[in-house]
Amino acid sequence: MTGPEKGAVLVPGGSPPKRTSKAAPHFTGRAAVLAIVLCGIALSLAYPVREYISQRRQIDQLLAQGAQIKLQRQRLESERKLLHSPVYVAQQARDRLHMCLPTQMCYEIIGDAVKPKDVAARIAQAPWYARLWSSVQQANAAQDAARAEPARRHHVTRTHHGSGAHRA
Numbered sequence: 798m799t800g801p802e803k804g805a806v807l808v809p810g811g812s813p814p815k816r817t818s819k820a821a822p823h824f825t826g827r828a829a830v831l832a833i834v835l836c837g838i839a840l841s842l843a844y845p846v847r848e849y850i851s852q853r854r855q856i857d858q859l860l861a862q863g864a865q866i867k868l869q870r871q872r873l874e875s876e877r878k879l880l881h882s883p884v885y886v887a888q889q890a891r892d893r894l895h896m897c898l899p900t901q902m903c904y905e906i907i908g909d910a911v912k913p914k915d916v917a918a919r920i921a922q923a924p925w926y927a928r929l930w931s932s933v934q935q936a937n938a939a940q941d942a943a944r945a946e947p948a949r950r951h952h953v954t955r956t957h958h959g960s961g962a963h964r965a
Contacts, residue, residue: 824832879885890896897903923931 895903
């Protein structure tokens with residue numbers, strides 16, 4: 798042994814010297830400063846970017862809302878034009894209020910007319926097997942009625958209202 802080598806450790810007791818190497822640090826001072834600068838830049842940009850994204854989202858929502866309002870306005874404008882049309886108003890008076898002009902002949906059906914909504918509600922409440930049996934009975938009744946009286950007609954009572962209003 799010529800002398801202690803650089804980085805060698807002498808151990809008393811005759812054992813050979815062990816070599817230890819000084820490991821280079823993973824982070825240098827420059828890398829630490831660079832990391833701090835990058836974190837500072839990222840943190841300083843995070844809030845403006847988040848605000849930009851939220852404002853773009855708000856702008857998109859407002860544009861969609863504006864389009865919906867425009868469609869609703871167009872629909873209301875067309876309805877306003879219809880309501881100012883005398884032909885449409887007269888049609889609605891005939892359909893909804895059952896009114897007729899003095900020169901018209903009005904007809905009124907008298908009898909036990911079952912409303913389709915009532916029948917649908919009653920059928921929907923019944924269990925499936927009752928609905929099935931009911932449909933079989935209706936089909937059978939329709940076939941029997943068609944065979945028994947083919948010339949039978951539905952009678953309509955004719956009434957004339959000279960005042961133009963519907964009378965119950």
